[in-house]
Amino acid sequence: MGRQLAGALGVELAGVLVGQGVAGLAPEAWAYGADKVYLVEDPVLGPYRTAPYARALVQLVKEYKPEVLLMGATSLGRDLAGAVATSLGTGLTADCTSLTIDPETRLLEQTRPAFGGNVMATILCHRHRPQMATVRPRVMPMPSRQEGRRGELVRVDMAFNEAEVRAEVIEVIEEKNKAVYLDRAEIIVAGGRGVGSKENFRLLDELAGVLGGTLGASRAAVEAGWLPPEYQVGQTGTTVRPKVYFAIGISGAVQHLVGMQTSDVIVAINNDSQAPIFKVATYGIVGDFREVVPALTAEFRRQLVPGPG
Ligand SMILES: Cc1cc2nc3c(=O)[nH]c(=O)nc-3n(C[C@H](O)[C@H](O)[C@H](O)COP(=O)(O)OP(=O)(O)OC[C@H]3O[C@@H](n4cnc5c(N)ncnc54)[C@H](O)[C@@H]3O)c2cc1C
Known part of the structure; x- marks a missing residue:
């Protein structure tokens, strides 16, 4: 720039x-x-x-x-x-x-x-x-x-x-256990209010696991307590630019979009075909994430994870 x-x-x-x-x-x-x-x-x-x-x-x-x-x-x-x-x-x-x-x-x-x-x-x-x-x-x-x-x-x-100099640095403590580096992630599987519960995030976690990605969340999902705040993407969260961003059960509010819309590829999964997220999506899947996400996970697993023998 x-x-x-x-x-x-x-x-x-x-x-x-x-x-x-x-x-x-x-x-x-x-x-x-x-x-x-x-x-x-x-x-x-x-x-x-x-x-x-x-x-x-x-x-x-x-x-x-x-x-x-x-x-x-x-x-x-x-x-x-x-x-x-x-x-x-x-x-x-x-x-x-x-x-x-x-x-x-x-x-x-x-x-x-x-x-x-x-x-x-x-x-x-x-x-x-x-x-x-x-x-x-x-x-x-x-x-x-x-x-x-x-x-x-x-x-x-x-x-x-x-x-x-009035300030003195006494000790620098590295944040060793910071598990989430959303801003560096290449694949993010993010869920919103539409995911419905903390338990349902397990489906997203499985997809992220197969793809070697990390979880992300909208503010609504963070406020519901389904994921900790460091997973929040958007204006008041982290700005991300992964190769692939899955937006699952996320409507596409402008405050969310400013944090992820420059991702290389955006895959939106939403049961409302009019959801604004589809305007920025590279690929849009209209459907219930509870059916779509396990089907994607199974297919990626078949393609990416070598089977026995
Ligand atoms: C100052 C300010 C700062 C903000 N900062 C941020 C921020 O940093 N990040 C952020 O994300 N938001 C932020 N927000 C909040 C933002 O405006 C939205 O309220 C929020 O992004 C909505 O989250 P959501 O898309 O998960 O929920 P919703 O808007 O409720 O959308 C849920 C979506 O899930 C879909 N859905 C429901 N059930 C299913 C199903 N079974 N399968 C598939 N899809 C389904 C629905 O059709 C809907 O589109 C901010 C707001 C303000 C005012």
Whole structure:
């Protein structure tokens, strides 16, 4: 996305690396399209803390004056982007689903769901620079990696003083048992209110098992207590972009669609032929999931799992 925006503006695309011992990541940024990488390294930047990271970004912006500054809407990115935008006195559009350049005004058109996801709003930042936006992981396609593509490395020296940082990281605890990585899943079998009960999710779990996929859920299914919140797909859940997304007993409310409609293939199973989910589906099956899902599981098992002998 950054590459396309830079192309539309006729400017360079630069990456920023802030941390300690992160210089080795510069080739990654070049391989994915960056022309330049600004590198700020310091022992104080070892563990992530808002204040010194924000200071590094703010100083880089003041020195190199980008027109646009993009960050990932990860936990870290959300924290940092707000602090940087506040220090610079500029605007920030969080969780954008599309970014384009108006060729006449050169303004960044930042589109995101608004009013509970019922409308898509395009936000412009007329007077302040840089124009800042965050984008959730997986919302936009990854460009293909260009092995061996090289760019320029600009090492920027800044003096950091540990005594000036008020926050101290005492321990970093890895979330080892986080079972669900929906945003990285290649196959998701998601169920909604139409699945009817926690027990019925067993049918979806069997289909996911045969395909090597993971379960997902609409908010209605999560609120009913059939799956834990980390399985929720959508505006207030995870944004996913799997190769195949099964939407089973899910009506296709806009808040669900914004989290999954860029999946490569969408298979919708619903007993209401008018359900909005069919508008985004690659394949639609009208029927009761209690009949359709076991039939699919049996057929996939026959095709994918080698039988005895
Ligand atoms: C601010 C806000 C944020 C939200 N965030 C999210 C979010 O992140 N994710 C999300 O999912 N929702 C979110 N919602 C809720 C969203 O608006 C919908 O209410 C929700 O997605 C509906 O879930 P559903 O499709 O499972 O249920 P329903 O809309 O009730 O649909 C159930 C479907 O199942 C079908 N069905 C019933 N029985 C069967 C059967 N036996 N076989 C096959 N099909 C059957 C029905 O025809 C129906 O289409 C949000 C709402 C708001 C206001």
